[in-house]
Amino acid sequence: QSVLTQPPSASGTPGQRVTVSCFGSSSNIGSNTVNWYQQLPGTAPKLLIYSNDQRPSGVPDRFSGSKSGTSASLAISGLQSEDEADYYCAAWDARLTYVFGTGTKVTVL
Amino acid sequence: QVQLVQSGAEVKKPGASVKVSCKSSGYSFTSSDINWVRLATGQGLEWMGWMNPKSGKTGYARKFQGRVSMTRNTSITTAYMELSSLRSEDTAVYYCATSYGYFDGIAHSLDAFDIWGQGTMVTVSS
Numbered sequence: 001q002s003v004l005t006q007p008p009s010a011s012g013t014p015g016q017r018v019t020v021s022c023f024g025s026s027s028n029i030g031s032n033t034v035n036w037y038q039q040l041p042g043t044a045p046k047l048l049i050y051s052n053d054q055r056p057s058g059v060p061d062r063f064s065g066s067k068s069g070t071s072a073s074l075a076i077s078g079l080q081s082e083d084e085a086d087y088y089c090a091a092w093d094a095r096l097t098y099v100f101g102t103g104t105k106v107t108v109l
Numbered sequence: 110q111v112q113l114v115q116s117g118a119e120v121k122k123p124g125a126s127v128k129v130s131c132k133s134s135g136y137s138f139t140s141s142d143i144n145w146v147r148l149a150t151g152q153g154l155e156w157m158g159w160m161n162p163k164s165g166k167t168g169y170a171r172k173f174q175g176r177v178s179m180t181r182n183t184s185i186t187t188a189y190m191e192l193s194s195l196r197s198e199d200t201a202v203y204y205c206a207t208s209y210g211y212f213d214g215i216a217h218s219l220d221a222f223d224i225w226g227q228g229t230m231v232t233v234s235s
Binding site: 032033035037039044045046047050051054056057058086088090092096097098099100101102103 | 144146148153154155156159168170171204206212213217219220221222223225226227228
């Protein structure tokens with residue numbers, strides 16, 4: 001029962017820019033920061049973006065995040081084959097729960 | 110090295126309980142909450158709840174209340190997640206995760222999980 005909505009899939013060719021959207025509500029994205037996770041098959045999720053637009057150490061700068069109102073976006077510029085993965089947005093909800101998005105599978109054509 | 114190491118795969122029958130462990134190392138165990146997240150086949154990530162290792166206080170997702178228990182043993186820096194009344198829909202990979210936030214030589218305040226366990230596969234089957 002994800003409360004954050006993402007498109008199920010997105011794709012692009014190597015070098016292209018791909019964006020993934022995330023729609024929430026006033027109780028989660030509207031009042032808290034957004035995080036993004038990347039999950040490669042068979043591995044644990046990896047924090048990609050925190051506090052809407054901050055990258056942890058080691059995350060390439062071709063990954064960027066933004067937030068406006070009750071929605072957020074992840075952009076991958078200069079798409080590479082190793083970026084093929086599932087991407088999830090997430091945020092704390094005012095009801096003191098952590099909510100994930102429905103997930104988006106990014107395919108590199 | 111900061112890490113969370115989880116216990117091995119489990120196979121359980123419907124109605125049984127499972128207890129997954131998550132051992133921390135490389136940082137102060139009581140400094141940040143341990144969260145549990147699961148990923149079922151064909152589904153997305155699902156947050157189950159959090160536990161404060163210092164106080165033992167917990168908070169569970171409504172879906173799991175009454176069926177999940179998160180505990181810890183501070184002497185061995187290990188957190189536990191026990192799920193009872195298992196059903197086939199509970200078949201999933203279970204992860205523990207925490208907010209460590211220390212990188213680039215600076216402590217960052219995260220509302221996110223930057224350290225994850227490797228995952229524990231729990232299969233519920235008769």
